[in-house]
Amino acid sequence: xxxxxxxxxxxxxxEMFEGFTSTPGQGITRLPxxxxxxxxxxxxxxRMKSAGLAVREDSAGNLIGRLExxxxxAPALVIGSHFDSVRFGGNFDGxxxxxxxxxxxxxxxxxxxxxxxxxxxxxxxxEEGMRFGTxxxxxxxxxxxxxxxxxxxxxxxxxxxxxxxxICYGLDPVRIKEAARDYKKEIAAFLExxxxxxxxxxxxxxxxxxxxxxxxxxxxxxxxTGRPDHAGTTPMDMRxxxxxxxxxxISQVSDWAKQAGGNGTVATVGxxxxxPNAMNIIAQEVSFSVDVRSKDxxxxxxxxxxxxxxxxxxxxxxxxxxxxxxxxxxxxxxxxEKLLAMLAQSxxxxxxxxxxxxxxxxxxxxxxxPKIDTVMVFVPSKNGRSHSPxxxxxxxxxxxxxxxxxxxxxxxxx
Ligand code: GLV
Ligand code: MN
Ligand code: MN
Numbered sequence: 391x392x393x394x395x396x397x398x399x400x401x402x403x404x405e406m407f408e409g410f411t412s413t414p415g416q417g418i419t420r421l422p423x424x425x426x427x428x429x430x431x432x433x434x435x436x437r438m439k440s441a442g443l444a445v446r447e448d449s450a451g452n453l454i455g456r457l458e459x460x461x462x463x464a465p466a467l468v469i470g471s472h473f474d475s476v477r478f479g480g481n482f483d484g485x486x487x488x489x490x491x492x493x494x495x496x497x498x499x500x501x502x503x504x505x506x507x508x509x510x511x512x513x514x515x516x517e518e519g520m521r522f523g524t525x526x527x528x529x530x531x532x533x534x535x536x537x538x539x540x541x542x543x544x545x546x547x548x549x550x551x552x553x554x555x556x557i558c559y560g561l562d563p564v565r566i567k568e569a570a571r572d573y574k575k576e577i578a579a580f581l582e583x584x585x586x587x588x589x590x591x592x593x594x595x596x597x598x599x600x601x602x603x604x605x606x607x608x609x610x611x612x613x614x615t616g617r618p619d620h621a622g623t624t625p626m627d628m629r630x631x632x633x634x635x636x637x638x639x640i641s642q643v644s645d646w647a648k649q650a651g652g653n654g655t656v657a658t659v660g661x662x663x664x665x666p667n668a669m670n671i672i673a674q675e676v677s678f679s680v681d682v683r684s685k686d687x688x689x690x691x692x693x694x695x696x697x698x699x700x701x702x703x704x705x706x707x708x709x710x711x712x713x714x715x716x717x718x719x720x721x722x723x724x725x726x727e728k729l730l731a732m733l734a735q736s737x738x739x740x741x742x743x744x745x746x747x748x749x750x751x752x753x754x755x756x757x758x759x760p761k762i763d764t765v766m767v768f769v770p771s772k773n774g775r776s777h778s779p780x781x782x783x784x785x786x787x788x789x790x791x792x793x794x795x796x797x798x799x800x801x802x803x804x
Contacts, residue, residue, distance in 0.1 A: 394500045395493065395792050401785040403437060403489045407473075408481050417779030420475040422516035422527065423451070423555035430473050434488065434513050441495040443511060450531035450569040451515040451561055457495055459508040459803075465578035467505070467803060468762075469494060469795065470512030470754060472528065476520050480781020486769065486788055487583040488513045493792045494799070505803045507578055514754050521546045521555075523611060523679070523717040529757040534570030541566060544717070573762050579729060580758040582766045583791045585783045587751045589774025597742040597790050599768030600733050604749040604756040605654050605683040606722035608690055611661075612639070612701065615711045618666060618674035633664065633673035635710045639700055640678060646696045647682075650689035654750050657682045657693050685722050685748055720752070723759035729798075730765055736797035742790055751776075767791045 410430040413419040420426045431453050435445045443455030453473070456466070471487025491511035498505070514532075519525025522544040530536050541553035541563050556563040571577060586592065591599040616632035640659045647657035658681045665675040682693045698714065705712045730746070737744045747768065749756075755764045769791050772782040 394497050395789045395796070396496075397785050397789040399496065400489055400493050400788050400792070403492065404481060404485065404785065404788075406433060406437075407485055411475075413478060417478040418475040418481050419477050419479070420473070421477070421521040422474045423521070423552075423559040427451075427474060427515070428559065431513065434473060437492055438495070438511060441492050442499045443495055448532070448569040449561060449565040450528050450536065451556070451559065452528040452532060452569065453513040455492070455495065455511040457498065457509050459505045461506055462508065464507040465576055466508040466510045467579050467581065467799065468510045468512050468577055469581045469583070470510075470514055471582050471584055472515070472517030472754060473513040474516050474518050474520070476518050476777050478779060479777050480779060482585045482771075482781050482783050483587065483776055484517060484584070486585055486783060490583040490788050490792045490795070493789075494796050497792065497796050498799075503800065503804065505799055507803050509799070517754055519609070519718060522552055523609065525607075525609070525718050525752060526720065526754060526757040527552070529754040531566060531569040532571050533573065533757060533761060534567070536566055536569070538563070538566065577762050579726070580755060580762045580764040581729070581795060582753055582755045582764070583788070583795065584753055584766060584768060585776060585781070586768040586771045586774070587776035588771065590747055591745065591768055592770040592772065592774055594745055596745050597787070598737060598744045598794060599747045600730050600737075600744050601725055601749050601755075601766035601768055602730060602746045603685055603722060603724045604753060604759065604766075605685050606687055606690055607718055607720050607752050607756070608682045608694060608716070609718040610680045610694075610697070611677055611715045611717060612636075612680060612697070613675060613677040613713045613715075614639075614701075614705060615675050616673060616708070619672045621670040621672055624672060629672055630709050631672050632676045632710055635704050635708050636662075636676035636678060638704045639697065642696070642700060643680060643693070646693045650684065650692045653684050653686040653689055654748055655684035655686065655689040655693075656750065683750060683752075687721055720756050721760070723756050723764075725755065725759055725765045726763040729763055732798045732802050733765060733767060733794055736794045736801065740793055740797060742794060767794060
């Protein structure tokens with residue numbers, strides 16, 4: 391390839407971040423507003439600076455490294471992904487996109503190329519929603535969608551709000567609106583490289599994926615409340631058993647997803663908590679998550695409608711109470727056709743094979759796509775594994791993604 395991508399530079403950078411986890415030996419656990427994130431961000435800032443970028447942290451804790459273009463007033467091309475992780479995740483989810491962005495900045499510097507537009511390499515904060523149950527915090531803040539009420543509304547399992555977590559982390563929550571960009575004026579495009587996290591691209595044997603749409607997502611925490619009583623002495627017809635009610639709902643969630651049909655429709659109960667969680671006490675309270683995704687908003691609405699109707703019916707019959715707390719709602723998004731065509735042209739030029747494919751995972755790009763021209767490039771995930779310590783992608787595939795994006799920048803924005 392006639393550019394100066396360095397696979398070993400990418401590998402070295404990726405490996406530097408493996409240690410920033412609160413679960414050493416059990417994958418990456420880098421939850422937002424923690425010491426692990428702070429250390430990761432500090433090192434990222436150093437790597438960005440040594441690539442020649444001017445680095446700043448915004449008031450949401452996003453990290454932004456900027457390389458000026460010939461016209462400093464032109465809107466920036468933002469290349470971003472997230473630096474937080476799930477619990478017991480892998481080293482590639484999110485970080486791969488930031489490191490590829492830094493590599494592109496180094497390639498521009500090494501080739502002494504100044505683009506027409508500035509570029510910004512962005513590490514976003516709390517994309518996963520693992521700690522506070524929501525998600526896309528950094529990009530939401532960038533888009534002006536986070537206010538003080540939001541910071542107080544979402545709390546972690548210990549009852550710590552985003553507001554308080556920001557203070558402990560060294561950010562001033564009162565200044566959250568300063569993270570909002572005047573994106574129509576300031577941002578020309580949002581470009582995200584990410585691992586596929588599934589098996590489709592890997593099984594195809596193709597080099598890269600060009601993502602044409604991302605599923606919409608809605609997330610809920612459902613709490614069913616019954617009455618704690620003795621498990622041995624309370625007759626079956628005199629119980630208000632929160633577990634009995636909750637399990638009748640939980641067992642139907644995947645059926646509703648199948649009934650809703652294709653279009654990438656999935657629904658998952660991945661979290662559950664029982665009170666008092668004892669063998670000989672009838673459950674007083676069961677809380678569980680419902681994560682619903684589809685390319686088709688009507689399918690999401692179908693599943694959420696079923697969830698509400700069945701909660702009414704089942705809890706009504708048994709005399710239990712329930713609450714449903716919505717944690718996230720983002721509609722499905724199409725990515726930008728113009729940028730997809732540019733990337734396809736670059737792949738052809740570089741002799742890299744590709745397929746267009748949808749994303750079933752949520753990404754920062756889902757948050758930006760309705761308002762900023764947005765595109766994603768997927769690199770294959772080994773055995774389709776992700777959100778697991780088994781997550782792996784080849785560094786040479788990350789280098790391929792860097793080359794394609796670099797070529798697209800040079801061809802269209804020079
Ligand atoms: C984030 O990775 C998600 O898709 O939940
Ligand atoms: Mn993830
Ligand atoms: Mn991710």
